[in-house]
Amino acid sequence: MSKQHINYIFDQIGVLNPIHFKKLVKNRVFSDNAYYEVAEKFFDNYERYLLTEHQTLEYAIDCYLRMIADMYIETIEFHRTGKYTSQTFDEVNKRVYAKPETMEYYMHGLLMSQFLWRHHYQMLEYFLKSLNIYVDRVTSYLEIGAGHGLYISKATEILKTSTRFEVVDISETSINFGKRFISNKDVVFNQKNIFEYDSDIRFDFIIMGEVLEHVEDPFRLLKKVKDILNDDGTLFITTPTNAPAIDHIYLFKNEEEIRHLILSCGFEIISEKSFSSEDVSQEKIEKHKVSILYGAFIRVRK
Numbered sequence: 235m236s237k238q239h240i241n242y243i244f245d246q247i248g249v250l251n252p253i254h255f256k257k258l259v260k261n262r263v264f265s266d267n268a269y270y271e272v273a274e275k276f277f278d279n280y281e282r283y284l285l286t287e288h289q290t291l292e293y294a295i296d297c298y299l300r301m302i303a304d305m306y307i308e309t310i311e312f313h314r315t316g317k318y319t320s321q322t323f324d325e326v327n328k329r330v331y332a333k334p335e336t337m338e339y340y341m342h343g344l345l346m347s348q349f350l351w352r353h354h355y356q357m358l359e360y361f362l363k364s365l366n367i368y369v370d371r372v373t374s375y376l377e378i379g380a381g382h383g384l385y386i387s388k389a390t391e392i393l394k395t396s397t398r399f400e401v402v403d404i405s406e407t408s409i410n411f412g413k414r415f416i417s418n419k420d421v422v423f424n425q426k427n428i429f430e431y432d433s434d435i436r437f438d439f440i441i442m443g444e445v446l447e448h449v450e451d452p453f454r455l456l457k458k459v460k461d462i463l464n465d466d467g468t469l470f471i472t473t474p475t476n477a478p479a480i481d482h483i484y485l486f487k488n489e490e491e492i493r494h495l496i497l498s499c500g501f502e503i504i505s506e507k508s509f510s511s512e513d514v515s516q517e518k519i520e521k522h523k524v525s526i527l528y529g530a531f532i533r534v535r536k
């Protein structure tokens with residue numbers, strides 16, 4: 235079983251950021267062959283993709299560590315003030331989405347994290363396994379805030395080729411990243427704020443990964459998504475609790491708040507999972523505000 239890329243990346247992080255390396259290793263549960271097979275395949279393809287961009291894996295590691303450095307600063311502020319540093323969409327738009335250089339390293343960093351962070355990997359696994367159930371039901375698929383595009387890229391491999399695939403993302407950098415990264419060239423990209431997006435159809439399946447915490451009013455966002463979801467359609471959402479980042483606005487303090495939001499918008503939960511960002515007890519999660527990534531398949535309550 236090859237561990238070539240993973241070992242190399244961990245070794246590099248160990249040299250460049252020993253403190254983060256310790257945390258990464260502590261929370262690493264990837265000992266099974268299945269993980270290494272999937273992750274090595276991803277990094278093989280990703281390295282090839284980077285080459286087409288005249289970049290290397292070292293560049294991607296640097297992007298990842300820049301994202302981590304931002305997160306450390308945000309975390310210090312969060313524990314000092316109990317708030318995220320940005321409170322409005324305008325602030326985040328100026329600070330992040332409209333800044334190509336920041337968005338570029340951020341999206342590479344996030345993409346790397348899907349295979350380096352246990353809870354990100356577990357969420358991706360949960361989504362991909364569950365998506366198989368929808369193959370015969372889904373003729374249209376929308377991703378809101380696709381960022382790097384990994385999720386929709388995987389979905390195009392699982393769902394039927396006749397499926398209509400669309401992306402909406404506010405950031406030009408994310409849209410361009412997705413256009414280059416996703417090999418399926420039939421995906422339609424819309425660079426738009428989701429609140430300004432309109433569609434001629436209602437989608438059978440919508441995915442919105444880690445976007446709810448990026449808006450001032452997640453209730454308004456879920457209602458908007460409900461309007462473009464087929465009455466019998468499925469929405470997959472993920473959002474973290476207590477996760478300071480340069481572009482996070484809305485603070486969910488616990489999973490119960492997320493569930494409450496879902497139900498109050500007229501949805502019901504089909505299935506849900508939560509993954510902790512750190513391998514610690516529930517008591518420590520609550521005491522130290524350890525971030526939990528919550529994900530759920532939901533549908534409109536009849």
Ligand SMILES: C[S@@+](CC[C@H](N)C(=O)[O-])C[C@H]1O[C@@H](n2cnc3c(N)ncnc32)[C@H](O)[C@@H]1O
Nearest residue numbers: 379380381403404405408426427428443444448
């Ligand atoms: C944290 S990334 C999530 C990437 C990917 N979905 C994931 O789960 O890793 C958030 C993405 O949502 C986009 N985004 C944030 N607010 C948005 C809005 N109001 N409308 C459309 N896209 C938005 C950002 O540009 C970014 O690409």
